[in-house]
Amino acid sequence: MTVEPVLTFADVIIVPGKAPVEPGMVRLETSITRSHRVDIPLLSSPMDTVTEVRLAVLLARIGAVGVIHRNMTAEEEAEMVRRVKSADPSPESEVPLVSSLEEAIEAVKNGVPAVLLKGGERAIVLPEGSDYQTLGVKAELLYQLLDQGVRPSVDEQGRLLVGAAVSPFDVNRAVMLEKAGVDFLVIDVAHLHNVNALEALKNLRRNVGVEIIAGNIGTKEAVLDVIQALDGEVGGLRVGISSGSICSTGVVAGASMPTLTAVIQARLALEELGLHGSIPIIADGGVRGPGDAAKALIAGASAVMAGRMLAGTLESAAPIVRLEKGRFKVYRGMASRGAMERRYASDRYSRPSKRLEEGVEGLVPFEGSAVRVVAHLYFGLQAALGYAGAGSIREAWEKARLAKVTPIGLQEIKPHDIILT
């Protein structure tokens, strides 16, 4: 028996390298599956407090992509996919760009903010009673992203891209989602490296033609087995086990593969097969912000998947809860008691195979629009890759380096010796 060392995001830092361009010039365009490319390397987690139509539409309009959760009937999930596919792809549907005050007043009647362009200056017009921190900031940052050249994530026909979660055992649902026009399926099990799950995935693959992101997995062996099971027809790999903010698998079952190490493992396996760069690695779980995301990308990922980062936003699938201390949103693991009960009630095919809770449920602070989170990620990633000496994600794979820090060293990296006000 050997005990292998693993690394989490907090264990490493990005080594500064010679930057080829200014951070504002860093391009973040990437692949999320073998055939789909997007401008922002972000997928939202398929979780019932995170991704439904509202968030999926917004994310695709601003260059990222959403993955619809599966905690509902197959018909309902397919209907959500159809709604995203038929939505207007223009980012201006979120925040209309107008040239007169009359048009702005007309636009805000629909409850959306508007941007009034006059003499090269942009002014933000808000609906009565709305707060600037939510809709005003959304309007401002949305146009800052567009200024960067970020385009909506769309298919060949110009419709918004969307993914949808499915269990490997649920062929009916996969077929329905494909018929609804889903762009890619995301296999949604905690541990795909299991003989029954792999056999089921093989069978599911035979029944659909759409691309499949397979996961979750965390080791080199698992990557090799998944690729073998699918005869190389893998759309992408979803890696990381039990690093998620709401995961309790690591505590309950003692099993875990931190997302950063899972990415490194997947990269090693793909490099061995000559497939790194053609099968995207999606780093899933524990990504708290642009710093973690940059580390995942440098390690070899093509994009990150995030639940917590988007859970507190206006557009997430949970309602706003008002407490004395402020506004919050519910966020829960898909293997938490509440989520499992909903699944059990809604779809017998999705019935959990185990009754063990491996997730927690709680509240996260309300954080305004998801545009703010995406913009923060975008500009933060540009800065991080700039420091790393890379002008693109591909260049980061080739040139950028990570280094290990000691737990004591971490104290120095964070703000210290100051009382924060």
Ligand code: XMP
């Ligand atoms: P973050 O850190 O972004 O992680 O909130 C989201 C990812 O966590 C996984 N997930 C779970 N893992 N128990 C787990 O062990 C759960 O109940 C659970 N629910 C979600 C999932 O991979 C998600 O994308």
